[in-house]
Structures are given as C-alpha cells and as structure tokens.
Amino acid sequence: MRVLFVGDAISGKLILEEIDKVGTLVALAIPDRDLKSLINTEIPTIHINRINEISVVDQLKSLKVDLLVNFNSNIIFSKDLLSCLTIGGINFHPGLLPYYAGSNVHQWTMLNNERWSGVTIHVIDDKVDAGPVLSVSKTEILISDTGLTLFIKLIQRGSQLITQLLPKIAEEGFTFSKPQELSNQTFFLKNKTIKRQINFNQSVSSVHRFIQALNYRPTISPLGHSFIDAPLSPIEPIRVAVSETALASNAVPGEILKIDKKYIRIACKDRSIDIKKFWFENKPFEAIDGAAVTGMRVGQIV
Numbered sequence: 001m002r003v004l005f006v007g008d009a010i011s012g013k014l015i016l017e018e019i020d021k022v023g024t025l026v027a028l029a030i031p032d033r034d035l036k037s038l039i040n041t042e043i044p045t046i047h048i049n050r051i052n053e054i055s056v057v058d059q060l061k062s063l064k065v066d067l068l069v070n071f072n073s074n075i076i077f078s079k080d081l082l083s084c085l086t087i088g089g090i091n092f093h094p095g096l097l098p099y100y101a102g103s104n105v106h107q108w109t110m111l112n113n114e115r116w117s118g119v120t121i122h123v124i125d126d127k128v129d130a131g132p133v134l135s136v137s138k139t140e141i142l143i144s145d146t147g148l149t150l151f152i153k154l155i156q157r158g159s160q161l162i163t164q165l166l167p168k169i170a171e172e173g174f175t176f177s178k179p180q181e182l183s184n185q186t187f188f189l190k191n192k193t194i195k196r197q198i199n200f201n202q203s204v205s206s207v208h209r210f211i212q213a214l215n216y217r218p219t220i221s222p223l224g225h226s227f228i229d230a231p232l233s234p235i236e237p238i239r240v241a242v243s244e245t246a247l248a249s250n251a252v253p254g255e256i257l258k259i260d261k262k263y264i265r266i267a268c269k270d271r272s273i274d275i276k277k278f279w280f281e282n283k284p285f286e287a288i289d290g291a292a293v294t295g296m297r298v299g300q301i302v
Contacts, residue, residue, distance in 0.1 A: 001087070001170040002026045004065045006051060007073035009034040011155050015071060018163040022170045026063045029075075052078040060084055067169060069162060070124065072155060074103065074190075077124060087173050089124035090134060090165070092158040094151060096120060097136075098180045101129035102188035104222045106154055107147045110213035111194065113206065117141050117150060119158045121165060123174050130185070132177035134169075135161045143208070146215040147223075196224050197234075200254040200302070204242050204268040211240050217279050225279070228266075228302050230294035238284065239277035247271050254301045263287045264296065 001023030005016060009030045019025045029046040044063070050056050052075075061084045068077070068089035082089060095105030097120040109117045118138040123131035137157050141150060168176065196214065200207060214226040217238050227234040243265055251257060251267040258265040263274040264287045278290030285293070296302065 001166075002064055002066045004029065004060060004063075004068045004085075005071070006030070006048065006068060006075060007071040007092075008155075012069075012071040012159060012162075014159045014163045015069060015166070018166045019069070022166050023066070026065060027060065048073060048075060051075055052081055054080070057081050057084060068124070069166075071158065071162065076128060079126060082124060082126070087169065090162070090169070091122055091124050091129075091131070092162060093120045093122060093129055094154040094158065096138065097122060097129060097133060098182055098185035100188065101185050103190035103192075105188055106151050107213050107221070107223050108188050108192075110141060110145070110147060110150065110209055113209055115141060117154065119154050119161060121158065121161050122180070123177055129187070130180060130182055132174065132179050134174065134177050135165055137161055143212075146212050147221055148216040148219065194223055196226050197229055198226050198237070200266055200268050200273075202253075202269050204271040204273050207268050207273055208240055208242055211237050217284070228294075228296075230291075230296050230302060231300065232293070232295035233280075235285075235290055235294045236279040237275045237277070238279045239275070241274045241276065243272040243274050245272065252301060256296055256298050256300050256302060259288060259291050259296065259298055261286070261288050264291050266302065 003019045003023050003025050004027045006029040025043055027044045029048045029051045031048050046056055057080050066086040068085055070091045072092060096118040100109055106117055116138045120133055121135045122133045125131040139153055211226045214221050214223055215238050225236045227236050247267060253267055253269050255267045257267055257272055263276045265272050265274050276287055278285040280290055
C-alpha cells in the first residue's frame with residue numbers, strides 16, 4: 001500500500017511508523033515547521049498549501065498513491081487529487097460525526113455543555129466531513145479539561161485510531177465503512193463566532209465550562225479567549241474552580257464577593273466561581289495581581 005501523508009508529521013509520528021510497517025510512505029505534504037523533524041529526507045515532500053496544484057497532482061499520479069492520510073490539517077482536497085487515489089483518502093476529525101462537523105468542533109462541544117467529545121476517522125469524499133465512517137472513539141470531557149487539553153487528547157486518540165486502522169485498510173480497503181446519517185449533521189463554519197465576554201448571569205457550571213472551552217493558554221484559542229470586562233481593562237481567567245461556599249441570597253450575578261491572595265470570587269446565578277489565575281498582557285497573573293492591574297474591587301459588578 002503506497003501512502004501519501006498530509007498534515008501534522010510531529011503528532012502523527014505513530015502513524016508514519018505504522019505506514020512503514022504495512023506499506024510504503026511515498027510522499028509527505030506538511031507545513032514548514034515539520035520539515036526539521038524529518039529523518040528520511042529522501043521522501044518527496046510537498047508544501048501542504050500546494051497539495052491541490054495541477055503540477056503536484058500530476059506528481060502524485062506518477063507515484064501511484066493508494067491511500068491519502070490527512071491528519072490534523074484543514075485542507076480541502078480537489079476532485080482531481082482524490083480521483084488519482086487507488087483506495088482513497090481518510091481524515092481525522094476531532095468531533096463526533098455527524099453531530100459536530102466543520103471547524104473547532106471540540107470547543108463547540110464544550111460550549112454546548114456536552115458530556116462527551118470524541119474522534120471520528122472517515123473516508124474523504126467531495127463534501128466536507130460527510131464521508132463514510134471507519135472508526136469512532138468517544139472521550140469524556142472532564143471538569144479539568146480546557147479547549148487545548150481536550151484537543152491534545154483527541155489528537156493522541158486520533159493517532160492511535162489511524163494506526164489501528166491502517167493494517168485493515170491495507171487488506172480490505174474501505175469495505176467496512178458505514179455511511180453517516182447526514183440528516184443529523186450540524187456543521188460549524190470556520191468563521192462562526194461567539195460573544196467572548198463572560199456572562200455571570202447563568203449557572204456556575206455554564207460559566208466554568210465557557211471559560212475552560214476558550215482557554216488555550218499559553219497558545220491562541222481558535223475561537224478567541226473569554227474575558228471579564230474589568231474597570232481598567234479586559235482580562236482573561238485561565239484557572240477557575242466552582243466555589244464550595246454557598247451563595248448569599250442577596251448576591252448579584254457578576255458581583256465581586258471576595259479578593260485575596262488565593263482567588264477572586266465572583267457570583268453567578270446559582271453559586272460563585274473562584275478565579276485563581278489570569279492571563280494579561282501575554283503572561284499569567286496571580287488572582288490578586290490581576291485584580292489590581294485591572295481595577296477590580298469587592299462589590300463591583302463585572
């Protein structure tokens with residue numbers, strides 16, 4: 001089985017090793033950042049953004065590629081490219097299809113307060129995230145999960161699934177795939193946005209999940225970062241916990257109830273949330289320091 005690997009060669013190391021066991025890696029289409037990690041420089045390497053160019057497709061035809069493996073890339077493949085594959089292409093998707101198709105779905109799963117996320121490996125066809133399913137693995141979203149930590153878990157699980165699938169595909173092709181029920185599909189566009197200012201006038205569990213879903217620090221969140229509209233400047237909470245202390249009956253959602261060295265406590269609709277660390281001016285701040293630089297005081301409504 002002759003394989004073209006497209007995408008993240010660093011996180012896909014296990015996949016590349018398995019390709020060498022069950023077939024031959026005939027070409028790589030990867031971003032520049034991955035080039036330095038390559039040991040075998042004799043394999044034809046294509047810049048990932050050129051993958052659909054006619055000259056590249058002609059090159060792939062000459063290599064007689066059987067299988068394309070797309071891992072952690074958002075490339076949409078041309079019909080010309082897909083038609084030159086003997087078996088076809090497979091894609092890693094960080095969500096449960098057909099319910100969470102499209103972009104940034106691991107974050108939308110969290111924002112929708114779902115209990116489970118997961119990984120789907122599916123056949124690539126002419127519609128995005130709509131091809132027959134080869135394998136699915138569910139992952140419970142933990143209270144400690146952030147958007148970033150969940151994505152890392154999904155990447156790791158996706159690598160494992162593809163590694164397990166390759167020997168079966170080499171023997172059976174896609175004969176074991178199952179079509180999606182596309183009437184159940186929800187598609188999240190890449191440019192779909194969300195209001196990122198934290199609304200404390202909701203349950204504390206919803207506030208907690210909202211902050212966690214948009215937390216990608218120290219990197220950049222695909223959907224942007226949550227923030228408190230503090231008096232002097234917006235500021236992003238990055239370490240939070242649901243308070244174990246009962247909420248006073250006269251507390252107002254968004255009211256700052258307490259500030260000390262350990263946390264800032266802010267009232268939500270049913271309970272309060274403790275903010276233990278912030279991100280401000282591209283670095284982490286302890287709670288009390290974040291409050292000081294943004295002008296937050298006990299009794300204020302944010």
